[in-house]
Amino acid sequence: MAMYALAMTDAQIERGLGPADSEDPSSLIRRVAEERDKGALAALFKLFAPKLKTMMLRLGASDALAEDLVQETLLSVWRKAHLYSPERGAASTWIFTIARNLRIDQVRRLSNQPYQDIETLELELDAPSSFAITAQQEIVGRVKKALTALPPDQQDVVRLSFVHDLAHAEISTKLGIPLGTVKSRLRLAYDRLRPLLEDLQ
Amino acid sequence: MTIAHHPDIATLMAFSAGTLDEAFALVISTHLAMCEGCREVVHRTDLIGGALLEAEPDTRLSAGLADRLFAALDDDVSVAQPAPARRSVPDVPVPLARLLPNGLDNIRWRFTGPGVATAELPVSKESRSRLMLMRVAAGRRVPEHGHGGNELTLILKGAYHDRFGTFAAGDLADHDEDVEHQPIAEPGEDCICLVAVDARLTFRSRLIRTLQPLFGL
Numbered sequence: 001m002a003m004y005a006l007a008m009t010d011a012q013i014e015r016g017l018g019p020a021d022s023e024d025p026s027s028l029i030r031r032v033a034e035e036r037d038k039g040a041l042a043a044l045f046k047l048f049a050p051k052l053k054t055m056m057l058r059l060g061a062s063d064a065l066a067e068d069l070v071q072e073t074l075l076s077v078w079r080k081a082h083l084y085s086p087e088r089g090a091a092s093t094w095i096f097t098i099a100r101n102l103r104i105d106q107v108r109r110l111s112n113q114p115y116q117d118i119e120t121l122e123l124e125l126d127a128p129s130s131f132a133i134t135a136q137q138e139i140v141g142r143v144k145k146a147l148t149a150l151p152p153d154q155q156d157v158v159r160l161s162f163v164h165d166l167a168h169a170e171i172s173t174k175l176g177i178p179l180g181t182v183k184s185r186l187r188l189a190y191d192r193l194r195p196l197l198e199d200l201q
Numbered sequence: 202m203t204i205a206h207h208p209d210i211a212t213l214m215a216f217s218a219g220t221l222d223e224a225f226a227l228v229i230s231t232h233l234a235m236c237e238g239c240r241e242v243v244h245r246t247d248l249i250g251g252a253l254l255e256a257e258p259d260t261r262l263s264a265g266l267a268d269r270l271f272a273a274l275d276d277d278v279s280v281a282q283p284a285p286a287r288r289s290v291p292d293v294p295v296p297l298a299r300l301l302p303n304g305l306d307n308i309r310w311r312f313t314g315p316g317v318a319t320a321e322l323p324v325s326k327e328s329r330s331r332l333m334l335m336r337v338a339a340g341r342r343v344p345e346h347g348h349g350g351n352e353l354t355l356i357l358k359g360a361y362h363d364r365f366g367t368f369a370a371g372d373l374a375d376h377d378e379d380v381e382h383q384p385i386a387e388p389g390e391d392c393i394c395l396v397a398v399d400a401r402l403t404f405r406s407r408l409i410r411t412l413q414p415l416f417g418l
Binding site: 042048050052053054075078089093095099100113115117122139140143147148163165167179183186187 | 209210211214215221222223227231244245248250252253254255258260262266269270271274295299324325377379
């Protein structure tokens with residue numbers, strides 16, 4: 001660890017990658033990428049595995065399948081850590097997208113790869129924002145709070161979509177509301193969250 | 202390329218959530234490949250998923266799970282490389298290149314009506330949506346139709362106009378089931394679109410309805 005600290009540049013220390021911040025999940029991913037640090041992966045496991053399992057169970061997965069998907073997600077974190085760039089988003093955002101892609105592969109076995117192709121393209125084309133890494137984490141914190149402050153009917157559609165993996169038409173059936181209402185509630189929710197989300201820019 | 206028409210934010214949220222059926226997800230990813238602005242929006246909608254993950258309560262893990270993970274690491278030497286940049290195909294954005302390795306000039310079109318041809322593109326068996334290319338000859342119109350379900354139309358080449366405006370390459374029309382419209386291709390060039398539908402289109406005109414089986418739409 002000490003060697004690593006000495007090898008870091010001032011800029012890196014300023015951006016919060018130092019061992020002092022070792023609990024920050026994005027620096028944990030950085031350590032997995034750069035040092036193949038299993039301790040850092042263990043810390044990520046501790047932070048995210050119990051939450052990922054909750055999310056997988058909500059999809060109706062059995063306990064065993066949920067844990068398989070959790071393990072696959074953490075394995076992908078291990079294999080893909082070097083593709084993560086903290087300037088592009090918070091650790092939890094990245095881990096969410098990995099879990100989502102695994103879920104899609106597992107359940108639907110697509111013959112096309114819409115998500116992977118876009119990820120590749122972004123790495124090629126889009127410059128990461130110059131936004132501070134710590135700010136990304138703060139934004140997630142604020143969004144998390146704002147989500148709980150949404151009117152309950154908006155919260156419901158957002159959660160059914162992102163957490164319960166229901167398509168708009170399925171949400172419409174489940175709640176007994178027209179498809180158009182599902183969409184307008186999602187739009188309203190986004191409008192409420194937008195000022196926080198756009199802080200990213 | 203100036204893109205004027207974008208997906209509904211609710212559609213981009215569904216893309217982030219991972220709930221779009223395959224053909225729809227593919228049309229959206231093809232639009233994203235053409236539209237940097239929407240790629241930024243999807244970063245923001247992904248963040249909603251991350252925040253919800255962080256907010257989840259913990260579920261107890263079975264005792265051996267961490268050990269299993271680390272045992273799997275020891276057996277695992279693979280480090281994912283960024284997928285190699287796809288062979289670029291002229292006029293074909295990356296997510297479509299796998300389906301159209303020969304570009305837009307070598308498609309086996311099927312006549313589906315005066316001035317209109319379509320070509321079905323393969324999606325996986327479980328898919329509940331259909332993906333197709335549609336070509337409208339320069340200056341020709343698509344029969345007026347409503348939609349039995351959602352429809353996404355992404356313009357790949359040429360342009361058309363309808364009561365919503367002019368749609369050119371990169372533009373995406375995100376229509377609800379209750380929308381009716383009658384696109385007319387701009388003169389000068391055939392308009393080629395990528396279309397996802399989750400139900401058979403319901404054509405309004407009676408004549409067209411009798412022709413519908415022939416259209417294969």
